[in-house]
Amino acid sequence: MRITRRSFLKIGAATAASASLSGLGWPHAADASQNRLRIRYTKEFHTICTFCGVGCGIICHVRDGVIINTEGDPDHPINEGTLCSKGSSISNISYVFDEAGRPKVNPKRLTKVLYREPGGDSYQEKEWDWALDAIARRIKETRDATFEVAATVGDREVTVNRTPAIGWLGSAFCTGEENYLFHKMARAIGVIRMDHCARL
Numbered sequence: 001m002r003i004t005r006r007s008f009l010k011i012g013a014a015t016a017a018s019a020s021l022s023g024l025g026w027p028h029a030a031d032a033s034q035n036r037l038r039i040r041y042t043k044e045f046h047t048i049c050t051f052c053g054v055g056c057g058i059i060c061h062v063r064d065g066v067i068i069n070t071e072g073d074p075d076h077p078i079n080e081g082t083l084c085s086k087g088s089s090i091s092n093i094s095y096v097f098d099e100a101g102r103p104k105v106n107p108k109r110l111t112k113v114l115y116r117e118p119g120g121d122s123y124q125e126k127e128w129d130w131a132l133d134a135i136a137r138r139i140k141e142t143r144d145a146t147f148e149v150a151a152t153v154g155d156r157e158v159t160v161n162r163t164p165a166i167g168w169l170g171s172a173f174c175t176g177e178e179n180y181l182f183h184k185m186a187r188a189i190g191v192i193r194m195d196h197c198a199r200l
C-alpha cells in the first residue's frame with residue numbers, strides 16, 4: 001500500500017488518539033475482551049467501598065470464593081461507575097495476581113492473631129479461639145462494671161442503657177456490610193462511642 005503524506009497523518013492522529021484514551025483509562029478493545037474473559041463463570045456481588053465516606057458502589061466478580069475482578073458500579077447513584085485509585089485496587093486487600101494472572105492471597109495480609117500484652121514490646125502469635133474468648137470476656141466484664149441504666153438530664157431521670165467505657169472502631173479492611181453489623185452489635189450492647197476512619 002502506498003502511504004501518502006495525508007494517509008500518514010491520519011494514521012498518526014488515530015494512533016495518538018488511541019494512546020491518549022488508553023492513558024485516560026479508556027480500555028483498548030483487546031483489554032476489554034480480556035476483561036470479559038476474566039469474569040466468565042463468576043458470580044456478581046454488589047458492595048460499598050470501605051475506604052472513605054463517599055461510599056462508592058463496587059461490583060465484585062467472584063469465582064470459587066475468590067474475587068476475580070472489581071469495578072465501579074455504573075448503576076450506583078454516588079459514583080456512576082467511577083472509582084478512585086483506592087477503590088480500584090480494593091480487591092488487593094485480599095488478593096494479588098501472579099505473573100499468569102492467577103489470584104493468590106495477598107502475602108502482606110495478616111492471617112494470624114498477633115497479641116501484645118499490656119506493657120509488652122513484642123507480638124506473640126495466638127489462636128483465633130483464644131483471641132475471640134479474650135475479646136468477649138473483656139467486653140462483658142467492662143460492660144457489666146460500667147453499665148448505666150438511667151442518667152439525669154436536667155431535672156429528669158431518663159433511661160440510657162449504655163456503657164461509656166467501651167470505644168468501638170470500625171475498619172476499612174471490612175466491607176460496608178460488615179461495618180454495618182459491627183455498628184448494630186455495638187449499639188445492642190450499649191456502646192455509644194464508635195467511629196470509623198471512613199465515618200461509615
Ligand code: SF4
Nearest residue numbers: 049052055056084087
Ligand atoms: S476511597 Fe475512592 S472509591 Fe472508595 S468510597 Fe472513597 S472516593 Fe469512592
